[in-house]
Amino acid sequence: MFNTPNIKQAFETFGKEVIQNARANLTKKDKNVSNELYNGMEYNYEGYKGGFRFTISMPEYGIYQDEGVKGTQSSAKAPKSQFRFGTGKGKSGGLTQGISRWVRKRRFQFRKPNGQFMSYDSTAFLITRSVWRTGIPTTNWFTNAFENKFKRLQPKLEDAFKLDAERFLSFVKKTVFA
Secondary structure: OOOOHHHHHHHHHHHHHHHHHHHHHHHHOOOOOOOHHHHHOEEEEEEEOOEEEEEEEOOOHHHHHHHOEEOOOOOOOOOOOOOEOOOOOOOOOHHHHHHHHHHHHHOOOOEOOOOOEOOHHHHHHHHHHHHHHHEEOOOOHHHHHHHHHHHHHHHHHHHHHHHHHHHHHHHHHHHHOO
16 A cells, blocks of 8 residues: 555545534534534544545534425425435434424423413424424535635645655655665
């Protein structure tokens, strides 16, 4: 395997910067309630014979928060999203469980007409029904971070490739012509 420390460093810097920027976006957009998504992002660089693989991963619901989800009755909140409620592809009860946890974590309760607080379960049911019908808005918390840092990646990779290629040619020259 051809050793490419400069290319590896360029991708590792890119991964750190994307995650740092995405975390800042999560916090700015008030989407960081449980820290599960915030702490669940990671990148991985693997070099192998003939190439490398670079990935950034996060909990599954992060993509729904980023891209949004169309509702069953309206797609106004996420018109360009590839996701839609009611297709039967998602985890059954996942939305209800997630909103129930969110309501409890935020200690959020609606009031009845007489001023009495509703239960967390009733509040979660009403919010779930509304989200199911109208969808989840697009936030682009991750997309913006990725695209912003990706623009700067190409020049860094060009420099890294040049340095690694020079290092390789120097090694070949020493080995073959020594």
